[in-house]
Amino acid sequence: MSGFIHIQTISDIFKLFRLEDVVHHPLVAVIDFSKVTEHISDGTKISAGHYTVLFKDFNTSVKYGRKIVDFQDGSLICMAPNQVIEMDDDTESTEGMAGWGLFFHPDLIRGTALNDRMKDYSFFSYETSEALHLSEKEKQILLDCMLKIQTELQENIDVHSQAIIVSTIELLLNYCSRFYGRQFITRKSSNNNVVAQVEKILTAHFTGNATGEKKLITVKDLAEQVHLSPGYLSDLLKKETGKNTQDHIHIHLIEAAKNILLSTNMPVGEIAYSLGFDYPQYFNKLFKQKTGKTPLEFRSMN
Known part of the structure; x- marks a missing residue:
């Protein structure tokens, strides 16, 4: 597929990656890229109506604005709703892809303390060339947060589900703030x-x-x-x-x-x-x- 893709809903994400059979929450998703077989063509522009946190361990580039950026192994980017990236995939197939994506709709956090704090997470306005490059320890910390969200999504939804998911997302974003602070120091x-x-x-x-x-x-x-x-x-x-x-x-x-x-x-x-x-x-x-x-x-x- 190529051209322009706007992902309006969480369900659209599962359709994009041909994962329609997966039971999912309407406002939040965790995608394991190692299980994705759908290939996104070079030149495809993608925007979304939700917040996106992407971690990857495979070789690809993205184009943000007029910049071609090497989205390096072990890097993480965060995108706010309606940002546009252009894929420039230099993998011949999806075999060997690894990483994960967290996608959550603004409605998930509306009315919560996290909604009020989102403006403090300024890295959602960074360009992809300003990705967060993670150490092995930092990768594991974020992965643990992702697994907690994924586990909660696989449980039966109850009155505590949203609060637990939202608080874990906030924990993950707080770690991202800490790790960006470390990156500013190491790149002094x-x-x-x-x-x-x-x-x-x-x-x-x-x-x-x-x-x-x-x-x-x-x-x-x-x-x-x-x-x-x-x-x-x-x-x-x-x-x-x-x-x-x-x-x-x-x-x-x-x-x-x-x-x-x-x-x-x-x-x-x-x-x-x-x-x-x-x-x-x-x-x-x-x-x-x-x-x-x-x-x-x-x-x-x-």
Whole structure:
């Protein structure tokens, strides 16, 4: 099969992998890829209406946006509903495939504490190139969580089933947060290069703004320039510097504003426009929030 596939329901997952005969829960599924015989053709684009956590131990690539990414052995990716990936399968058959997939519909967690916490699991917004690379011990910990969910799905459904499944999913996601934290630490050298890139880009950008460039750089702009997703970049910077991407942008912006205020007689409105603000009042508000003074108060006191 090829083209575009949108997996709307959990049942659609079982149809995709030709597992229709398997009895399944309507809102959550665990798939053992070693038992999957259906081959997904190169170029197939897939999106889903649910959260997806994929761990694999077979060679394949996926295309996310314009990037071709080697989804390496022993790596894990998490995708939020409606993200799109493109398969580029370099296996000649499904023989020897190994790994698992956890799929859960937003309705499963709606009204639970986990639903409120999902925004904290920022790795669901990472690109596939920012996959979590697991140690053997970490693989086993996540597998144990998966087996607990699978066991619960095979039991007779009772009043405790949803709470147990949801709490185990939350446990798995908490482990993913911990393991991503470890990955940020073990990749400190490459992370430091990213921090240096960010500083260089922002310095050049706001030097340009001081001479009249009228575009306020966004988190998305900055992430694209360092070839990372906005979520991953923000988490990386937070881990390395204690400040997220927006904080870094604001630091450089305020420094540029201070330099212009003290070295020129430009009206505050013109300074705001030169820095990329469409409305001077937004600049005034941000400047006071960050410095405790209005731009005019800062100028008059220095």
